[in-house]
Amino acid sequence: MSRSDRSRSTDDTAALSLDVTIDGTSAEVSIRGEVDLGTVPLLDVVLTAVIEHGCTRVAVEASRVEFLDCAGLRPIAAAANLLRRDGGELVVRSPARPVVRVLELTGATAIVPIEEPASTVDEVSEAMPGGLTQMAAVPASTDMLEAVLDALVVLAAATISAADGASLTLRRHGQLATAASTGETFAALDQQQYDAGEGPCVDAAIEGRPFQVESAEDERRWPAFMGSVVDRGVHSILSTPLLTAMGPVGALNLYARRAGAFEAGGHDVATAFADQAATIVGYSGAQRSAEQVTERLRSALEARETIAQAQGILMGRQEVSAEQAYVILRRRSQDTDVPLIDQARQLIADVADPNGG
C-alpha cells in the first residue's frame, strides 16, 4: 500500500527546511535555506534517520541551499562515508553555488560526488510500482531543539510504517510533557496519560522500559486511560524510553489505528529513534548548563572587579596594602554578617554619594 502525505513549511523566516522523500532504499533529502553551525544538527538527525531506515542510495538535493560552510559539509561527508562502507552511496544533486564552492575548496567531491540528473521524482516513482511510499517534510523552527525533535517524530512515524502517529514525552522539572507530536490526537493522548498519572508513555518515561498496548480494547492495564484511546480510534501503542546515563528522560510514543500494529516489528527502529532523541535532549541539556556556568563566571568577574575597586579605595584612603585592604573588608563582613561583596558595593556607593542614606 502506498501512502503519500505531504506537508511543507512555508515559513519564509525559517533558516532551514528539509523535505525528505523515501522510496524503498532510495532517499532524497532536499535542503532549502542555510546550513551552518546552528542548523547543522537538524541535517545530521535527518541524514542519520534516513540511513537507519535502511536507505542505501541517498541524494542530497541542494539547489535551494543559500549557505553552506564546512560545518554543514560535515554531516554530509560523514553520511557519505557511512553509506560507502556498506556498499551504498550519497550524492549531492543539483548543488547551488555555495555548495559547489565548499565541495571544490575542500576537495570533498571525491567522497561526495555531484549529480546533475535530468529528472528526479519521475524516475524514482517509475522505478517503484505504486509510487512513493513515504514522504515526510520537516517543519522549520527558530528553536533548534524544537525543530530537531519535530523532525524526529515526523521521521519516526514515516519510517515505522505500522505507526500512524508519534509523539515525544520529556520529563522536565519533574513533570512529563509532550515536546513534539505529529498530530493533535497523539498529543492529546499523551496529555490524558499525564493527567491520569498512568499509561504506557508514563511508565516508559519513568521506569525506563518499553511498554506496548497490543489491543486497546482488550488492555487491562491503565484502566483510567484506556477508554479514551479507543474513543480516539487508536488501538496500538508502543512507548520506548529515552535512556541516558542519568536514567530515563522521556519516551518516544508510537500510535496506530489498528490493533497488533507493532507485533511484527518496529521495536528496533523505535529504539534507534529513541536513542537519538535521548542524545539530542542530553546534548541540549548540557548546553543549558554551559550557559548557566558562563553566566555564573560572568557575574563572578563582576564581583571580583567590584571587590578590587573597594580595595583600591581603602588603599588610597588608609594608605594600606592591597592585602591589608582586603582584611579590612573581610573583617567588616565578619562583624556584620553582611557578605563581603555587599560591603564592597556599599563602600563604592558611599564614595559616589557620600550624603546618601
Add this chain to the structure above:
Amino acid sequence: MVERADHLDRARLEAGLSHTELWMRYFELGGMSSALEVEGYLYGALHPTAHDHDLIAHALNERFVELGGDHPVAYRSS
C-alpha cells in the same frame, strides 16, 4: 593547637558545598588560585598563603551564615 591538615575540607562537607561550588565562591571573592590548587589546600596537600587560606575560610563562613549559623572557620590573619 594542632590543626588537622584537612580541617578546611571537613568544614566544606559540613557546609554542604561541592569542591566546584567552594572554588566558585572563593573565585567570586577574588581568589587567584586554580580549582586544583584549592582542592590541594583543602586536603592539606598544598599549603596556601595566609591570604588564600582566609579567602577559603571566608567563603565557608559566608556559607555557614547563609545556613543560619556562625563563623566556625578560623582565619590565619585575624
